[in-house]
Amino acid sequence: MAVSSKGEASLKESVQIRAPVNLALVKYWGKLDECQMIPLNDSISITINELFVDTRITAIDGSEDRVSVNGRVVEADDFGRFRRVFDKLRAITGSTKRFHVVSESLFPASAGLASSAAGFSAIAYGLSVMYNLDKDVACELARLGSGSACRSIYPGFVHWIVNKEASSVANRCEVIAEADYWPELCVMVLIGTEEPKHCSSTDGMDASVQTSELLKYRVESCVPKHIKQARDAILERNFAALAEVVMRESDQLHAICLDTYPPLLYLNEFSRQLMFLVHGYNELAGEMRVAYSFDAGCNCFVICRQSEVEQFLPYVCYYFGDVDDRPVVCGWSEELKCTDVLTVSEITEIIKSSSAEWQDCAQLLNFSDLCAFFEHLPYNFRLINSGQDGSDVQVRYFPLVKDAVCSQNVQFCLDRQPKSIVPRRKRTDKQVSIPTTSFKAQVDSCAFLMFAFLELGRWNVSLLSLTKFLVDADMPKYMKVRCFGATQIYGLAPIPVL
Numbered sequence: 114m115a116v117s118s119k120g121e122a123s124l125k126e127s128v129q130i131r132a133p134v135n136l137a138l139v140k141y142w143g144k145l146d147e148c149q150m151i152p153l154n155d156s157i158s159i160t161i162n163e164l165f166v167d168t169r170i171t172a173i174d175g176s177e178d179r180v181s182v183n184g185r186v187v188e189a190d191d192f193g194r195f196r197r198v199f200d201k202l203r204a205i206t207g208s209t210k211r212f213h214v215v216s217e218s219l220f221p222a223s224a225g226l227a228s229s230a231a232g233f234s235a236i237a238y239g240l241s242v243m244y245n246l247d248k249d250v251a252c253e254l255a256r257l258g259s260g261s262a263c264r265s266i267y268p269g270f271v272h273w274i275v276n277k278e279a280s281s282v283a284n285r286c287e288v289i290a291e292a293d294y295w296p297e298l299c300v301m302v303l304i305g306t307e308e309p310k311h312c313s314s315t316d317g318m319d320a321s322v323q324t325s326e327l328l329k330y331r332v333e334s335c336v337p338k339h340i341k342q343a344r345d346a347i348l349e350r351n352f353a354a355l356a357e358v359v360m361r362e363s364d365q366l367h368a369i370c371l372d373t374y375p376p377l378l379y380l381n382e383f384s385r386q387l388m389f390l391v392h393g394y395n396e397l398a399g400e401m402r403v404a405y406s407f408d409a410g411c412n413c414f415v416i417c418r419q420s421e422v423e424q425f426l427p428y429v430c431y432y433f434g435d436v437d438d439r440p441v442v443c444g445w446s447e448e449l450k451c452t453d454v455l456t457v458s459e460i461t462e463i464i465k466s467s468s469a470e471w472q473d474c475a476q477l478l479n480f481s482d483l484c485a486f487f488e489h490l491p492y493n494f495r496l497i498n499s500g501q502d503g504s505d506v507q508v509r510y511f512p513l514v515k516d517a518v519c520s521q522n523v524q525f526c527l528d529r530q531p532k533s534i535v536p537r538r539k540r541t542d543k544q545v546s547i548p549t550t551s552f553k554a555q556v557d558s559c560a561f562l563m564f565a566f567l568e569l570g571r572w573n574v575s576l577l578s579l580t581k582f583l584v585d586a587d588m589p590k591y592m593k594v595r596c597f598g599a600t601q602i603y604g605l606a607p608i609p610v611l
Contacts, residue, residue, distance in 0.1 A: 128170055132231045139157040141156040142321060142366055144225050154275060155336065157340060159300065168239060169215045172244065173210065178195065178199050183218060194257070194431045231262070236255075272289050305381075310379060311378075321369055328372070339361070345353060352417075356395075357401060363406045394425060
């Protein structure tokens with residue numbers, strides 16, 4: 114963790130910090146001591162590099178502290194946690210300085226994405242740098258602002274250890290594994306809404322402590338087991354074991370929220386459909402390949418291996434709309450080549466010259482060109498260089514139909530599609546009429562078309578290998594889901610003071 118700064122040697126007058134979000138794999142919900150921010154149980158987190166908060170702290174001679182977050186000045190009613198951090202710093206150092214803080218994030222605040230953890234870890238670490246304090250003090254300051262913020266002080270996989278019998282300082286963070294220990298692990302953040310949640314985590318925890326009958330059982334019986342399982346899975350790099358405990362932890366958190374009276378409803382239909390999709394995807398694969406996790410909000414963290422991103426993300430695009438203009442996901446498994454790109458007209462010509470069986474099938478499906486067909490396939494956006502005039506070409510990428518293994522993906526659409534997920538609307542005016550009477554079971558249009566495409570690959574036309582990319586210059590932009598991807602995990606990164 115590093116910063117740039119300027120000022121006198123005894124006190125750096127200004128620092129700027131970039132602090133990451135951390136995702137709780139084993140979660141805490143409820144506090145033993147609200148004033149000292151001591152949680153009811155241990156927790157384990159993973160630090161995410163792509164989601165961060167940039168914060169500048171300036172020490173001044175004045176009468177009041179001031180904080181603005183994403184351009185909004187924090188008012189007196191919401192200033193208590195900030196005041197607690199500043200007062201503790203002044204008590205430790207004897208300083209009389211006041212602090213002006215400007216914090217900016219690239220993701221929505223108060224939407225279940227641990228924005229407060231990143232924000233307070235930046236403030237706490239920045240103050241520790243200004244006064245030359247060690248990381249343990251930074252950890253304590255961060256915790257006083259937002260309990261989970263203390264985990265963002267450290268890189269990699271972090272275990273927040275709670276000692277209920279000791280002083281608050283004894284509640285420390287331990288790094289289970291450094292940032293580069295499991296480099297192929299990837300975290301995606303799927304943002305379905307940027308609206309603030311209806312009940313803050315602080316208020317929600319307090320309500321659960323007061324009213325939930327299940328919370329005590331979780332703290333005493335479930336969390337110790339999950340802590341051990343998660344630590345073992347991380348150290349052994351056992352993704353299947355980690356995925357199961359992460360999803361059980363997420364589900365259990367929201368079970369506690371529902372058991373709170375009146376209930377806390379952080380998840381919405383978007384959240385539930387993503388849960389169904391993840392379980393369906395793992396069922397398709399026959400093993401744990403993807404895991405979800407929800408904090409106190411409806412937006413979703415998805416954990417997988419980096420190699421799984423380009424296989425899973427098209428399902429998200431298909432069911433929930435496109436992921437921005439181009440997803441912020443790194444590390445594709447293959448490089449794009451111009452020879453891999455086929456236009457719609459080129460693919461249509463190939464089909465016209467193919468076997469009579471496919472022509473009969475195309476007539477049966479009642480569409481005149483291939484555009485309607487491709488509207489039903491999971492895909493992703495990618496940009497390539499055309500190699501002629503140097504301009505980029507936006508293409509649709511269909512990783513699910515690029516080789517013969519796609520039969521499993523077709524089977525997923527035919528038989529194992531999450532029943533409650535409704536496919537997105539077609540983007541063309543052309544309607545595809547599916548004669549379901551010729552099939553043993555009724556399937557939706559997407560499943561039928563994918564099945565037909567697979568059958569085509571068994572004939573004399575090798576479209577399964579040719580049709581990997583489809584150029585569509587007039588592709589509409591749907592932005593129902595925002596995705597941030599991380600190919601690695603690490604701690605706070607340096608950024609210069611402007």
